[in-house]
Amino acid sequence: MSWKIWSLKKSVWVFHVNTGACNNCDIEIVNLLTPRYDVERFGIKLVGSPRHADALLVTGVVTAQAAPRLRELYRQTSKPCVVFAMGACACQTGIFNGAYHVVGPVDKIIREVDPNAIIAYVPGCPPKPEAMISGVVKALSIL
Amino acid sequence: MNQEELNNRLSEIKDKLINIEQTKDSRIFLLCEAENSFAVSKFLFEDLALRFMIATGIDSEDCFEILYHFSNDGTGCVVTVKAFIRDRENPSIESITPFIPAAEWIEREIYDILGIEIKNHPNMRRLILADDWPEGVYPLRKDFKR
Numbered sequence: 001m002s003w004k005i006w007s008l009k010k011s012v013w014v015f016h017v018n019t020g021a022c023n024n025c026d027i028e029i030v031n032l033l034t035p036r037y038d039v040e041r042f043g044i045k046l047v048g049s050p051r052h053a054d055a056l057l058v059t060g061v062v063t064a065q066a067a068p069r070l071r072e073l074y075r076q077t078s079k080p081c082v083v084f085a086m087g088a089c090a091c092q093t094g095i096f097n098g099a100y101h102v103v104g105p106v107d108k109i110i111r112e113v114d115p116n117a118i119i120a121y122v123p124g125c126p127p128k129p130e131a132m133i134s135g136v137v138k139a140l141s142i143l
Numbered sequence: 144m145n146q147e148e149l150n151n152r153l154s155e156i157k158d159k160l161i162n163i164e165q166t167k168d169s170r171i172f173l174l175c176e177a178e179n180s181f182a183v184s185k186f187l188f189e190d191l192a193l194r195f196m197i198a199t200g201i202d203s204e205d206c207f208e209i210l211y212h213f214s215n216d217g218t219g220c221v222v223t224v225k226a227f228i229r230d231r232e233n234p235s236i237e238s239i240t241p242f243i244p245a246a247e248w249i250e251r252e253i254y255d256i257l258g259i260e261i262k263n264h265p266n267m268r269r270l271i272l273a274d275d276w277p278e279g280v281y282p283l284r285k286d287f288k289r
Contacts (some may be wrong), residue, residue, distance in 0.1 A: 065273040100282035100289055101273065 004080055008054050009124065009140045011043030014084075015053035019070050019106070021060025025087040025126040029057065037129050044136065050074075055082040058106045061089040061096045067103045074113050082139055084117045085108050086132060088125045118143070144191065146218050161227075171222045180209065180226035181237035183276060187213045188243055190248070195243045200253040202285045207234050207259055207272050211246075228259065235260035256283045 018026060028075055032039050033046060047053050050073045062070055069106035074083070085106040088094035093105050103109070110117045144152075146168065153163060153171070158199040161181040166263045175183055187193045193213035201208040207228040209232045214221055238261045240247045248287070251270035258281035261267060281287060 063273065098289065100287065139237070 001067075005143050008080060008082070009143060011045070012054045012082070012136065012140065013045050013047045013052055013098070014046055014055045014057050014058045015050045015073070017059070017070060017073055019058055019060045019066040019090070020033045020063035020101075021087065021089060025059035025090075028126045028132065029059070029086070029127055032129050032132060037133065039133065039136075042087055042133075046112055050077045052082065055084060057084045057086060058090050059086045061093045061102050062104055062109050064103050067109050070109050071113050074110055074117070080118065082120060082143075083107075084132075084139070085119060085121050086135075087127060088123050091121045091123045094125065103110065144215060144217055146220060147221060149191070149215055149222075152191055159183055169218070169220045171220065173222065173224045174280060175224065175226055176229045177209070177226045177236045180211070180224055181239060183224050184211050184213075184239045187222060187224065188239075195239075195245055196221075198239075198246060198249045198253065200257040200259060200283070202257060202283060203249070204285060206231065206278075207257065209236055209253065209259070211239065212239055233260070234258070235262055237262050238264040240264055240266075252278075257281055258284065 016029060031037060050056065056077055058070065083106065085091050089096060090106045093102055094119065097104050107119045110119060120135055122135035124131055127135070153173070154208070156165070159182055160174055161174040161176065164174065170242060173183060188195060188211060193215050196212040196214050198212065199210040201210070209226045209228065211224040211226070212221060213224070228236055236259060238250055240250055241263065248270060250264055251268065253259055254261050254267065255269045255271050
């Protein structure tokens with residue numbers, strides 16, 4: 001294990017990106033950070049800039065307006081980084097599949113920038129906070 | 144204003160309407176042509192003091208419809224002005240924003256995604272579609288192809 005991966009897994013700093021979510025996943029993410037689940041005790045911390053982050057937490061189907069911004073955010077995130085696609089929309093466009101404003105699921109947009117990106121999927125509408133924690137643990141344990 | 148008063152006052156503008164449909168006690172539709180919708184909305188808002196809730200734009204194949212929904216909060220009755228725009232080539236309707244400022248954004252949204260020109264709107268810009276969305280393509284029209 002390289003020291004970069006070791007330090008990434010030690011304490012994951014997360015930048016939250018909303019690329020057109022209905023806010024339901026975002027509410028569940030707030031739930032993760034508040035005292036009931038309090039993921040900060042595992043070292044998972046929300047930061048204000050992608051340059052400080054080890055992981056991008058993406059919610060929502062990627063709209064035409066948000067796609068260039070998501071690409072730029074991925075470019076600015078320090079590597080190596082993990083992209084978490086949270087919720088049915090981010091994983092596979094969900095109920096918005098084929099709508100006029102949708103350009104694709106999160107993984108398609110990220111792979112345009114970096115074909116070897118590490119992407120973890122947590123499906124659900126919205127996923128339960130337990131499912132999100134489990135997704136993060138699984139993703140980090142196979143790195 | 145109770146239901147009976149409301150019904151009596153609505154009959155004052157009968158000459159501007161095609162028809163008054165009442166589907167149940169708390170739901171009234173006022174059908175009119177686009178030219179009269181401004182006067183009808185103004186009457187509901189200023190004379191009857193109904194609350195403007197929202198407007199809806201529909202593409203119904205042979206014409207466009209704009210529905211202005213007003214609420215009589217005393218009884219919970221919803222009065223909808225259904226304006227028909229027959230001209231499909233250059234659809235346009237008079238803006239109600241000059242006397243209902245709350246209608247500004249919904250009228251901009253209708254302009255943006257249905258392509259209906261809103262006349263005399265004080266701030267007519269696009270609202271909701273992506274910045275690089277092509278001009279003249281309206282996603283909520285029936286003939287829109289992705």
